[in-house]
Amino acid sequence: MSDAAEVINTVLGEDGRYVPKSIQRDERTAQGLVPKLLRVAGRIPFADDLAAAYFAAIDPKTPLKAKAILFGAAAYFVTPIDMLPDFIAGFGFTDDATVLATAIGVVGMHIHERHRAAARHLLRLPEPVKQD
Numbered sequence: 001m002s003d004a005a006e007v008i009n010t011v012l013g014e015d016g017r018y019v020p021k022s023i024q025r026d027e028r029t030a031q032g033l034v035p036k037l038l039r040v041a042g043r044i045p046f047a048d049d050l051a052a053a054y055f056a057a058i059d060p061k062t063p064l065k066a067k068a069i070l071f072g073a074a075a076y077f078v079t080p081i082d083m084l085p086d087f088i089a090g091f092g093f094t095d096d097a098t099v100l101a102t103a104i105g106v107v108g109m110h111i112h113e114r115h116r117a118a119a120r121h122l123l124r125l126p127e128p129v130k131q132d
Helices: 003-008 021-030 033-043 047-058 064-078 094-110 113-123
Strands: 010-012 018-020
Touching: 033 047, 033 064, 033 113, 047 064, 047 094, 047 113, 064 094
Parallel strands: none
Antiparallel strands: 010 018
């Protein structure tokens, strides 16, 4: 995308900064993430990674391109229409896990311990045991 197209496709965000329209749309979609995540957290092994990705995506310090990728993965999880419907026992969340794993593989360096700690707190998971 050209620089001019990037400027045209921006909107003023809540924090007063201009953000791409796609990120603003993904932020609205990802707002449904936390309720759905809390409903299904016990059934999916990647709940903490998804929550950490969400916290990284809403962090103002995360670069815009990383935010877009993380919001896209979160939005895919929330969207009711996907490759494998979530209600299919054993397979329903495999496509969601694949999208998340790919996103984390690309921008995982922007998911910090503070994001993982916030995810554990949200999901009421214990803190990891530190080994000496």
